[in-house]
Amino acid sequence: MIKINNLSKSFSHSKVLHDINLTIDTGETISIIGPSGSGKSTLLRCMNLLEIPDEGSINIDDVEITDPNTDMRLIRENIGMVFQQFNLFENKNVLENVIYGLLKVKKMEKVEAEEIGKNLLIRVGLGEKINSMPQNLSGGQKQRVAIARALAMEPSILLFDEPTSALDPEMVKEVLDVMKDLDHKGYTIIVVTHEMGFAKNVSDHIVFMVEGKIAEYATPEEFFSSPKTERAREFLDKMLNK
Amino acid sequence: MNKESKNGLIKALKIIITLILIVLFLYFLLYKFYVRYPNHVINIILAARYTIIISIASAFFGLLLGTIIALNKSSKIKLLRTIANFYTDLFRGTPVILQLSIIYFVVFGAFDVNLLIVAITSFSLNSAAYISEIMRAGIQNVDKGQIEAAKAMGVRERDIATDIVIPQAIRKTLPPLINELATLIKESSVVYIIGVSDLMYVTDRVTAGTFLYFEPLLIAGICYYVLVKITTILGKYVEVKLSYDKNK
Numbered sequence: 001m002i003k004i005n006n007l008s009k010s011f012s013h014s015k016v017l018h019d020i021n022l023t024i025d026t027g028e029t030i031s032i033i034g035p036s037g038s039g040k041s042t043l044l045r046c047m048n049l050l051e052i053p054d055e056g057s058i059n060i061d062d063v064e065i066t067d068p069n070t071d072m073r074l075i076r077e078n079i080g081m082v083f084q085q086f087n088l089f090e091n092k093n094v095l096e097n098v099i100y101g102l103l104k105v106k107k108m109e110k111v112e113a114e115e116i117g118k119n120l121l122i123r124v125g126l127g128e129k130i131n132s133m134p135q136n137l138s139g140g141q142k143q144r145v146a147i148a149r150a151l152a153m154e155p156s157i158l159l160f161d162e163p164t165s166a167l168d169p170e171m172v173k174e175v176l177d178v179m180k181d182l183d184h185k186g187y188t189i190i191v192v193t194h195e196m197g198f199a200k201n202v203s204d205h206i207v208f209m210v211e212g213k214i215a216e217y218a219t220p221e222e223f224f225s226s227p228k229t230e231r232a233r234e235f236l237d238k239m240l241n242k
Numbered sequence: 243m244n245k246e247s248k249n250g251l252i253k254a255l256k257i258i259i260t261l262i263l264i265v266l267f268l269y270f271l272l273y274k275f276y277v278r279y280p281n282h283v284i285n286i287i288l289a290a291r292y293t294i295i296i297s298i299a300s301a302f303f304g305l306l307l308g309t310i311i312a313l314n315k316s317s318k319i320k321l322l323r324t325i326a327n328f329y330t331d332l333f334r335g336t337p338v339i340l341q342l343s344i345i346y347f348v349v350f351g352a353f354d355v356n357l358l359i360v361a362i363t364s365f366s367l368n369s370a371a372y373i374s375e376i377m378r379a380g381i382q383n384v385d386k387g388q389i390e391a392a393k394a395m396g397v398r399e400r401d402i403a404t405d406i407v408i409p410q411a412i413r414k415t416l417p418p419l420i421n422e423l424a425t426l427i428k429e430s431s432v433v434y435i436i437g438v439s440d441l442m443y444v445t446d447r448v449t450a451g452t453f454l455y456f457e458p459l460l461i462a463g464i465c466y467y468v469l470v471k472i473t474t475i476l477g478k479y480v481e482v483k484l485s486y487d488k489n490k
Contacts, residue, residue, distance in 0.1 A: 048394055077396035087387035091409045101395040104405070146391075153395060 001026050002047065002157070002188065007056035009042055016042045018212040020056070024205075026156070029189040031199035031220075034209035035235060040192040043209070044159050047190065048079040060157070077105055080150030084162040086142040088134040088149070094121065095130040098149045105153065113152075120148040124178050140171030144178055151182075158182065160191040196239050200224050208232050268464070275457035282448045286458060289444035290465045295358065296433060296440065297426040300365035304426075305419070307366060308373025313403065315378050326374065333371030339432050341368055346436045361433040369426055376418045380411035413484050420477030424470045431466075441465055 007020040016039040024030055032040045045051040047058060049065060049072050057066045065075045088097050095117050102113040121130055124144040134142055143163055150158060160179065164172045176198050182189060183202050193199055199206055199220060206223040208216040210231050216223060227233050276283050314326035333341065345364040384407050392402045412419075434443035445462040449455050 050390060050394060073396040073398070075396075076394055079394070081391070081394040083387060083391060085387050087385070087391035089388055089392070089406055090385070091406070091413070100392075100405070101397065104398070104401050105396045149391075149395075 001059075001061060002190075003059040004043075004047075005057045005059075007043070007046060007053050007058065009039075009046060009051060009053045016212050017046070017053070020212075020214060022207065022214060022217070024188060024190065026061075026188055027184075027186055028204045029183050029202055030191070030205050030207060031203040032190065032192045032207045032209060033194070033196070033199055033235075034215070037211075038209040039212040040209050041161050044161050044190060044192050047157070047159060048076050048081055050081075073105075077101075077153060078155050079157045079159060080153055080155035081159045082143070082146050082150050082161065082163050084165050086134075086139070086146045086166070088142055088145055090134055092134075093130070094126065094132050094134070094137070094145050097134065097145055098152050101149065101153045116152060117148070120151055121145070123151075124148045125174070138171060139167045140174045143167065143171075143175045147175075147178055147182075155187070157188045157190070160189070160193070162192050162194065164193070164195055194239070196224075196236075208235070268460075271460065272457055275454065279448075279452060282452065282458065283461060286441065286444050286448060286461050287465060289439055289441045290469065292358070292433075292438055292440040293427060293430055293442075293466075294469065296361050296365060296430045296438070297423060299362045300369050300426055300430070301419075301423045303362070303366035304369030304373050304422070307370035309377050309408065311370060311374035312377035312381060315374065316381060330371045330374055333368050334375075338365075338368055338429055339435065342432055342436060357433075357436055357438045360436060361430070361438050365426060365430060365433075369422055372422055372425075373419065376415050376422065377411055380415035381407055383414055384410045416477065416481050416484065420473060420480075423477075424473050427469050427473065428466060 002022075002024040004020055004022040004024075007017055008015065009017040020043060032043065034040055042051055046053050047060075053066060057064055059065070060075065060078075063070065063075070065072075089100065092100060095114065098117040098120060099108075099110075099113040102108040102116065103110065106113075108116075118127070118130060121127055124147055126141060126144055126148070129137065129141065129145075134145070137145065147163075163179065164175050167175065172195065176195060179189075179191070179198070180202055191198070191203070201220070203220055206216070206218055206220055207214055208218075208223065208227075208229075215229050216227065216232050218228070223232070224236065227236060272283075311326045311329060314322040315330075317323050317326070342361070342364045345367070346360050350360050350363075388406055388410075389402055392406055397405075430440065431442035433440055434446060437443070441462055445458045448458040452458070
């Protein structure tokens with residue numbers, strides 16, 4: 001369970017997160033949606049301390065990760081993250097990318113790690129590409145490698161930061177398919193996304209953010225059929241009729 | 243395809259003919275000198291080995307030290323940053339000949355050390371300052387996203403530096419680093435003031451002994467030119483080898 005209490009965060013002069021309160025149950029899939037600049041990514045990045053919040057706390061399974069004395073690396077080991085820009089290691093091939101964390105963080109034997117890596121790459125449909133360099137992959141393939149890299153660490157939480165926003169439209173599906181496959185596998189999944197279809201069909205709850213605040217928290221059925229706020233109606237109108 | 247290979251052939255022929263002409267011309271210029279002093283010619287050419295040793299060793303140690311300095315320049319600790327920046331400032335702000343003199347007469351003054359070691363120490367320290375700037379730029383150019391991705395997995399900062407940042411920085415900084423080696427080949431000629439028998443020193447001896455200037459200086463010039471040319475060609479080769487797209 002992830003418990004976020006009174007979380008606030010500012011960048012130099014602008015306050016990006018205002019007093020956020022949110023509880024996410026273990027095994028849930030949550031979609032965070034909202035207009036650009038609403039603080040979605042910042043909230044996500046606070047959860048693995050890529051951004052350090054100014055105020056408030058985040059507890060993961062009763063461990064307060066925002067406590068300055070906690071070991072950040074131990075917490076991050078348990079949280080996989082997938083980025084908009086893939087962020088694959090350019091000097092490593094596909095398999096090396098996937099097993100890097102196993103070798104360096106989990107101190108696993110190379111043979112064992114490679115076995116895990118190969119299986120994961122087959123699972124995301126890239127069994128043929130294990131020796132390719134990231135530069136020679138399409139965006140969709142890169143993102144699937146990035147997902148395999150996150151899964152390799154066997155995290156209990158997966159964070160997706162706009163995973164399909166940098167992709168060509170025809171590649172969005174292959175990545176979303178892999179993500180859908182992760183639903184109900186025991187992971188707690190938090191996705192910042194503009195893919196309304198995914199948010200509607202896969203997530204258990206929708207978090208709708210506006211100007212650094214959670215404007216609505218609802219199930220997808222409630223949110224997409226009868227949004228409570230005017231702002232959400234406007235947003236949905238734009239997103240669904242574009 | 244046919245036209246391409248034909249063009250390639252013409253290009254190769256042009257290069258070969260130019261080379262033959264240059265060799266004939268130099269032969270014409272240097273023939274008399276060679277017949278009179280064959281040993282001098284050989285001595286000058288052989289002296290290039292010291293130039294090569296000093297430049298390569300200095301580039302190597304300069305790269306090690308320069309990388310360490312560059313990493314300190316982005317350190318969280320202000321004192322380390324200040325020291326690293328001051329080091330660079332100091333060595334870039336004074337002439338090589340002064341640095342060499344201080345290291346020879348002051349630092350190693352009381353000891354009887356091999357002159358080569360003095361030369362290599364001095365040029366390593368000097369090139370470390372330049373290389374640290376090259377590496378700093380290289381490190382800053384490494385995609386922040388990749389560093390973040392590694393952090394998000396719980397990788398130690400030190401491992402991120404050695405596995406992700408430095409390898410990519412080296413690849414990106416290869417052209418300026420090769421340039422630095424070429425600079426070292428040329429600048430190392432200063433070591434003649436402390437009596438290392440490098441290319442320039444031997445050439446100087448020969449001109450003093452024969453009262454001939456044109457031929458020995460021309461030979462030395464050719465040696466330097468060829469060394470720098472080989473360096474840049476090697477650099478291009480390594481650059482192609484290191485580019486990731488290659489090992490598909």
